[in-house]
Amino acid sequence: xxxxxxxxxxxxxxxxxxxxxxxxxxxxxxxxxxxxxxxxxxxxxxxxxxxxxxxxxxxxxxxxxxxxxxxxxxxxxxxxxxxxxxxxxxxxxxxxxxxxxxxxxxxxxxxxxxxxxxxxxxxxxxxxxxxxxxxxxxxxxxxxxxxxxxxxxxxxxxxxxxxxxxxxxxxxxxxxxxxxxxxxxxxxxxxxxxxxxxxxxxxxxxxxxxxxxxxxxxxxxxxxxxxxxxxxxxxxxxxxxxxxxxxxxxxxxxxxxxxxxxxxxxxxxxxxxxxxxxxxxxxxxxxxxxxxxxxxxxxxxxxxxxxxxxxxxxxxxxxxxxxxxxxxxxxxxxxxxxxxxxxxxxxxxxxxxxxxxxxxxxxxxxxxxxxxxxxxxxxxxxxxxxxxxxxxxxxxxxxxxxxxxxxxxxxxxxx
Amino acid sequence: xxxxxxxxxxxxxxxxxxxxxxxxxxxxxxxxxxxxxxxxxxxxxxxxxxxxxxxxxxxxxxxxxxxxxxxxxxxxxxxxxxxxxxxxxxxxxxxxxxxxxxxxxxxxxxxxxxxxxxxxxxxxxxxxxxxxxxxxxxxxxxxxxxxxxxxxxxxxxxxxxxxxxxxxxxxxxxxxxxxxxxxxxxxxxxxxxxxxxxxxxxxxxxxxxxxxxxxxxxxxxxxxxxxxxxxxxxxxxxxxxxxxxxxxxxxxxxxxxxxxxxxxxxxxxxxxxxxxxxxxxxxxxxxxxxxxxxxxxxxxxxxxxxxxxxxxxxxxxxxxxxxxxxxxxxxxxxxxxxxxxxxxxxxxxxxxxxxxxxxxxxx
Numbered sequence: 176x177x178x179x180x181x182x183x184x185x186x187x188x189x190x191x192x193x194x195x196x197x198x199x200x201x202x203x204x205x206x207x208x209x210x211x212x213x214x215x216x217x218x219x220x221x222x223x224x225x226x227x228x229x230x231x232x233x234x235x236x237x238x239x240x241x242x243x244x245x246x247x248x249x250x251x252x253x254x255x256x257x258x259x260x261x262x263x264x265x266x267x268x269x270x271x272x273x274x275x276x277x278x279x280x281x282x283x284x285x286x287x288x289x290x291x292x293x294x295x296x297x298x299x300x301x302x303x304x305x306x307x308x309x310x311x312x313x314x315x316x317x318x319x320x321x322x323x324x325x326x327x328x329x330x331x332x333x334x335x336x337x338x339x340x341x342x343x344x345x346x347x348x349x350x351x352x353x354x355x356x357x358x359x360x361x362x363x364x365x366x367x368x369x370x371x372x373x374x375x376x377x378x379x380x381x382x383x384x385x386x387x388x389x390x391x392x393x394x395x396x397x398x399x400x401x402x403x404x405x406x407x408x409x410x411x412x413x414x415x416x417x418x419x420x421x422x423x424x425x426x427x428x429x430x431x432x433x434x435x436x437x438x439x440x441x442x443x444x445x446x447x448x449x450x451x452x453x454x455x456x457x458x459x460x461x462x463x464x465x466x467x468x469x470x471x472x473x474x475x476x477x478x479x480x481x482x483x484x485x486x487x488x489x490x491x492x493x494x495x496x497x498x499x500x501x502x503x504x505x506x507x508x509x510x511x512x513x514x515x516x517x518x519x520x521x522x523x524x525x526x527x528x529x530x531x532x533x534x535x536x537x538x539x540x541x542x543x544x545x546x547x548x549x550x551x552x553x554x555x556x557x558x559x560x561x562x563x564x565x566x567x568x569x570x571x572x573x574x575x576x577x578x579x580x581x582x583x584x585x586x587x588x589x590x
Numbered sequence: 591x592x593x594x595x596x597x598x599x600x601x602x603x604x605x606x607x608x609x610x611x612x613x614x615x616x617x618x619x620x621x622x623x624x625x626x627x628x629x630x631x632x633x634x635x636x637x638x639x640x641x642x643x644x645x646x647x648x649x650x651x652x653x654x655x656x657x658x659x660x661x662x663x664x665x666x667x668x669x670x671x672x673x674x675x676x677x678x679x680x681x682x683x684x685x686x687x688x689x690x691x692x693x694x695x696x697x698x699x700x701x702x703x704x705x706x707x708x709x710x711x712x713x714x715x716x717x718x719x720x721x722x723x724x725x726x727x728x729x730x731x732x733x734x735x736x737x738x739x740x741x742x743x744x745x746x747x748x749x750x751x752x753x754x755x756x757x758x759x760x761x762x763x764x765x766x767x768x769x770x771x772x773x774x775x776x777x778x779x780x781x782x783x784x785x786x787x788x789x790x791x792x793x794x795x796x797x798x799x800x801x802x803x804x805x806x807x808x809x810x811x812x813x814x815x816x817x818x819x820x821x822x823x824x825x826x827x828x829x830x831x832x833x834x835x836x837x838x839x840x841x842x843x844x845x846x847x848x849x850x851x852x853x854x855x856x857x858x859x860x861x862x863x864x865x866x867x868x869x870x871x872x873x874x875x876x877x878x879x880x881x882x883x884x885x886x887x888x889x890x891x892x893x894x895x896x897x898x899x900x901x902x903x904x905x906x907x908x909x910x911x912x913x914x915x916x917x918x919x920x921x922x923x924x925x926x927x928x929x930x931x932x933x934x935x936x937x938x939x940x941x942x943x944x945x946x947x948x949x950x951x952x953x
Binding site for chain 2: 487489504505507509521522524526538539541543
């Protein structure tokens with residue numbers, strides 16, 4: 176079986192506007208998958224990772240957004256990475272596996288040997304080529320990427336138990352109340368086309384059960400028995416859990432970083448993780464400078480080529496500056512994402528913040544948060560067009576009362 | 591002519607500044623507080639000033655400073671030390687021998703926390719014209735119930751009575767803490783804890799021998815940080831009214847700003863309004879200062895931003911730091927780069943390496 180015969184298709188689940196409400200307010204302005212991390216849209220990172228797979232032939236993005244929201248991105252990235260990328264809109268919810276199944280005709284069109292399934296809001300190093308090798312050696316229906324987490328946090332995810340020698344998946348439980356395992360499901364999978372048969376099996380079983388089984392009226396009220404639509408198939412509960420221990424699924428463990436990008440605070444943390452990864456994968460993307468000709472750069476920083484940064488400013492660590500931004504003399508940026516068309520004036524300081532499109536931060540202003548990515552207000556977000564005047568009175572400018580600004584920076588959500 | 595300045599105690603309200611120097615020596619507008627009063631007294635011919643203190647005068651740099659002032663101003667400065675708190679009148683009795691001489695001239699009593707125009711010459715004229723036993727300055731305030739109100743006859747200034755923190759409006763003039771007293775007043779004061787407003791003055795008023803003059807110009811009790819900062823604004827404003835050449839000017843100056851000639855200011859700064867920068871200070875480039883006092887020997891590093899705060903002697907404020915909202919830094923405090931202080935009160939000889947997010951005392 177020559178590997179030149181095999182070709183691989185990748186499917187990335189991108190969600191929809193009604194999902195991922197925890198990403199508000201950023202997701203009010205832009206689809207979450209297109210929000211920039213380390214200077215590139217969130218979904219760009221898994222797509223680039225897929226490109227490293229030998230014989231990758233096609234990438235599909237599946238979600239609930241309108242097609243026009245992804246049209247521009249899809250055509251531009253297809254050109255950039257020279258691989259066909261296509262967006263498919265789901266008409267109704269099919270569950271995490273059902274979505275894949277829904278488009279099976281398209282996906283199986285070209286006899287792909289393997290299907291890579293990814294979740295867009297996962298931030299990790301995506302070791303796909305290595306995972307594919309492992310999958311081939313296991314010979315199963317699917318291989319799941321797993322990561323080790325602290326026992327206290329394990330119950331927020333899907334917990335897996337695997338054989339330490341064969342790496343076979345022995346047990347899978349979604350968000351268990353008690354401790355099952357400290358290895359969790361990363362949301363990255365590699366399947367062989369047999370997976371579609373398995374999904375169809377679930378669908379058929381459900382159809383049969385619905386017609387044959389008689390339940391008491393009490394049983395009928397139990398959540399487990401509430402009839403799901405027959406084409407709604409969840410990967411975790413309906414496929415992995417029942418088939419665990421049957422030599423069908425295997426695990427591949429990553430020791431690298433892994434995070435879920437559910438909140439704006441996490442997007443700042445993940446942007447930093449990707450920036451630090453650039454140091455190894457794409458160092459040319461990172462900025463450098465020592466204050467003589469270019470601004471002083473500390474740590475990992477991305478600056479879009481169209482943005483202008485004054486040489487007396489100091490940027491970093493963990494800063495990503497998008498297009499057409501202007502950073503004035505003596506400004507200081509630490510741990511922040513600066514979006515398009517932002518203007519940061521002289522001597523302003525921005526720490527632990529996301530500064531939204533077209534915002535303007537006045538001279539000597541300060542925008543600062545605690546930097547606790549998980550805290551509700553650990554990161555300051557200025558989303559809508561916000562014009563921050565300087566804190567202090569300047570002749571000819573209107574004054575923003577100092578107290579309000581302090582409060583809004585530290586403790587409040589301002590609509 | 592003689593004068594007594596009531597200095598009082600340790601100045602706990604002005605901590606942490608008063609942990610390093612006694613209150614009268616805390617700088618205000620680039621001068622020790624007490625120097626403002628002594629200079630005003632010297633200008634009208636006072637030859638001897640008695641400082642009434644109730645703490646041990648230190649036999650070190652403070653005493654040396656007083657000696658230097660004596661020589662420089664050619665005025666005699668002595669201390670009268672209470673062994674027990676004597677209130678606001680008792681110290682006068684204690685210093686009796688120093689205040690009375692054969693000339694029979696009246697003597698001034700000032701309060702060391704008070705900053706004002708000190709129209710002492712006009713006060714002498716006023717005292718002579720009414721021929722009473724004692725004259726006091728009163729000042730108009732917006733909220734008289736916070737203080738002791740002086741009720742007086744408008745045309746002559748004769749004082750009818752004192753009302754302490756009145757619940758109903760009786761008048762809007764309060765005791766400004768500046769008195770001109772005949773030596774006979776000393777006969778009314780026993781050497782025990784006595785209040786001048788509650789015991790001595792009411793008695794003189796009942797004999798129709800106490801007169802009050804309304805203080806023209808500004809008045810402020812700068813014994814606590816918030817009032818210290820307001821007081822600086824009033825003081826600099828009065829300098830502006832006199833077109834004083836001491837006020838700084840330039841494209842980087844907004845409003846009233848005092849900069850000692852030995853201080854250095856970098857490029858791209860914006861200083862003012864209501865700022866005093868003391869001797870030997872270094873303000874690096876890109877710094878924003880407003881409504882603040884920067885004492886001797888302070889270094890403010892690049893791009894920092896300070897407002898409504900007091901920076902104590904020889905402290906440093908780091909690059910891109912932000913200090914605001916009544917932050918008081920004691921002597922030799924070092925605020926790290928990029929640190930934010932929101933109303934921190936920092937004791938001397940400390941390094942601030944993490945931000946102070948809400949007003950608190952840092953030991």
